[in-house]
Amino acid sequence: MYLHGRNVLKELLGLRNSNIKVKRVLFTDQKNVDSQLEHLIKETRDKGLRVEILSPEKLTNLSREKKHQGVVIELKEFPYTDADAFLNDSSPSKKSTLVLLDQVQDPHNLGAIIRTSVAAGVDAIAITTSNSAEITPAVVKVSAGLVFKIPVIPVGNLARFQEKLKGNGYWIYATDMSGVAYYEVEYNDKVAMIFGNEGKGVRRLVKERSDLLVSIPMEKTVDSLNVAASAAILLFDRRRRIIIGERSQLSTTPG
């Protein structure tokens, strides 16, 4: 997979103990490159990564993108996370939020939800494998490179995954127009929030296997929100409550 752009490279260079395997980093051979690019070349070399210098046209050919900013990164396959590995690793007591995407198909939405999820402190993103967007260079770009900072779990059998989540103490909340208004929901400590396909929403059987349906009340003249907007609203509302809850607990603790 070929990625491009300076911010993506910066994110990759900043990762610690990562399972991301960079094959090589390709830089432009243009004369008089700016100091930021020179700095990035040095930093990439210092990390022990393979550096190659190519013409801007070759970078465009490899990345299929003209706006590569003089930087193209070749990656081995995207390192997805195994569901069992994630669930076995996670602490059984701690507050946790997991995002589950049921056949979200637009790469722009997937990238946007990943960026928002990392910013909101979500612990992992699970994505169905059939009829769903997967992690592509376009998704990496829309996520602003943040996809490398969160486990992405591919889910083949969603029914079995939902059972596993329940077995690990997660409560499953599926978004649906008929659900309880989100600001009236009292969330469990462990939350798996399901967002559905752009046209059809969360599938019926997936909803039936969830613990609660949650809605975002909106103007009557509007049919639906974009799924990335819904995710931003619900995930940051959950974050707000965790912060406020932790603060009020702190303030009632005797000094």
Next chain:
Amino acid sequence: MYLHGRNVLKELLGLRNSNIKVKRVLFTDQKNVDSQLEHLIKETRDKGLRVEILSPEKLTNLSREKKHQGVVIELKEFPYTDADAFLNDSSPSKKSTLVLLDQVQDPHNLGAIIRTSVAAGVDAIAITTSNSAEITPAVVKVSAGLVFKIPVIPVGNLARFQEKLKGNGYWIYATDMSGVAYYEVEYNDKVAMIFGNEGKGVRRLVKERSDLLVSIPMEKTVDSLNVAASAAILLFDRRRRIIIGERSQLSTTPG
């Protein structure tokens, strides 16, 4: 301006007392069109609009989009709203929320913010005219046709517009990482919320002319949220508070 798609046509047909001027609606001449399209053709004729039947290829040429779904709409220029007309029309006492975009440049972000704003009950969207995305067919599409349901105010002189807002009782809140956490802000009844450019944020002078800077606290490892995600979070938090506030007022009213 050529628009396309069945949902956009449905939104246009559903508008009342609109200042949107449809020149003509073009449908595909394919045999065996589905019943939804037949229904749309009839409905368009019933509204007294000019209907033309063309080949799918001609529809693609006009709309520059293959996925036109057999429907292309020719519109006269987009009907922007004048700032003074909007401010003179709006009630001086009522709660109001206005969105102001300071040089937002990505059409996808503009369309997404419009869709979210209409769903959240925002009263108008003001957009700067220089270095900014304007209403194009791409924006209409991303807005899911909702751009026709909200006044869009072009703003040439932002300093003067900010003064006008203040003169009309609006408090101006500009989004900025250094601001007060949004959940600690006590909003005025009349709120103008400013969101900034994708790379640079709200410009310094625009912030200096605002009443308060507002931030969305997020994970330290993340630089920023996408502007459309920020808008979704802040506008629906404001909506939530208005709904909850109105309900608690109702519940304390003697029966």
